[in-house]
Amino acid sequence: MAEAATVDQPVRPERGGEPEDERARLTRQRRGARRTTLILVGIVLLLYFGYILYAVLSGLHTRH
């Protein structure tokens, strides 16, 4: 009978009030955001510290 009782209940999302497909979309979104952030931070670190380190190291090397 427990089965019948659940049939009468309104559909409840499993977590946080988000329907299944919305939850999947948000998960995809979060995963995508994390990936994009890591890629961009990697590029920035490479460029930022690449330029500065190259400049400082090569400059100090040839210091008169």
Next chain:
Amino acid sequence: MANIEHAPAAMSGYDAHAGHDAHAGHDEHADHGKPHGFWARWLTSTNHKDIGTMYLVFSCTMFFIGGSLAMLIRAELFKPGLQFVDPALFNVLTTNHALIMIFGAVMPSFVGLANWMVPMQVGAPDMALPRMNNFSFWILPFAFTLLIGSIFVPGGGMAGGWTLYPPLSVQTGYALPMAIFAIHLMGASSIMGAINVIVTIMNMRAPGMSLIRMPLFVWTWLITAFLLIAVMPVLAGAVTMLLTDHFFGTSFFNAAGGGDPVMFQHIFWFFGHPEVYIMILPAFGIVSEIIPTFARKPLFGYDAMVYATASIAFLSFIVWAHHMFTVGLPLASETFFMLSTMLIAIPTGVKVFNWSATLYKGSISYEPPMLWALAFLIMFSIGGFSGLMLALAPADFQYQDTYFVVAHFHYVLVPGAIFGIIGGVYYWLPKWTGHMYNMTLAKWHFWLSTIFVNVLFFPQHFLGLAGMPRRIPDYSTQFADWNMVSSIGGFCFGASQILFPIIIIQCARGGVRATDRVWEGARGLEWELPSPAPYHSWTEAPAFSTLEHGAPMHETHG
């Protein structure tokens, strides 16, 4: 557009349909979820609207500080001879006016507009990285305290121009490390802001909003953010080399030690020219939002506008040496940079013609945002034409370091970037505050600004062509008349800007309630939200089943 013909109220431009405003309790709704207490709300805020507001207030403050320095410059140049400041202080004024306006006023105001509008336009609940958003803003007050503080240290402030050319810039005293640290902080802030914008746009768009359906403001900001990430590290590298030349005995730019001062110019302008587009592309986006709204037509050539923006961004990386034609470049280099610079006129022309085509046969009404956008269109084109003149290498030998250059870049940046920003604020302000602003006062602001910005900068073309050099506190008497006219224009333009915060504060405190759509011809997701936009918007993603760019089919749940 047919819907404009039926009601006189509609011709007024803003949406007077009371029935459209189905959110009578907006103010209570809008406040939902706001942190209590001043510090909790503003210091620790991670809300994109609050951070956007802080950016805009900050940039407005910097606009007035930078503008005050400009007033001092124009006062000094009012007549020949030394009036108020000595030549060293004059150089400090011009240098810091530029640094404050570029990094403190124009760039943060675009970030503020992006913070407010990008999530609302793409249907996202907030920026993707809200804590980093807070951090990137709060870096700025410290950076500018350092920069402005550097004016007052022993030895005087930075005086080598915003370009920081050595050897002049490395002769600066204590101000040099302070300004360089400030530039590093501004760069870090800009990069964080750019990452946030890209991650938000690439990942948090509403279902159905493909890249090629995004509003133009979002597109221009996406491209700008990539430019920022590409070039701000170059500036950081360049100023770090200046620092090590000054303090650690290196000789990057010191000819006596085997270095080359011209190398700094190459590195600086590899950053500096894309920076020019960083300051104008978001304004293109704003104008591309405003013109279709008040012409009541979809933007002409949306795809071409996107490709033109991307082309301008690409070309901006291969034109830098047009700033250096007179340093003694090889003839082949001068030819290459002259031609690549002239190429930029093509995508820019595409934009100008597309805006004009959008206006063609439109049901145009002239509310303040449209007035600023039209002034932008005309006067930015004037700046573009003088840019083409400067792009001609043989002619540039005549123009180099004259007031013609000053007139050119001020036409691009003031009636270009700043008019775009002000137009954007007047366009979205009712959506932010929930009230209409004083239209009469806003039109006064527009007309005074437009008249006096021309009185201020147009005579500088004549001065430059007559040979008046830039960055001088005193000049030959033959330049006296136009300098006086220019200074009068400057004082009046500066005074008329006081209207801007007055209008905004009045609007924030109250006024006629704005409808949700605000402007009758407005399209896009932000106009589907109530006015004022709720503190947390798009907590549920809107279903974006659009047929046109940025024009949703009303399946929203804001």
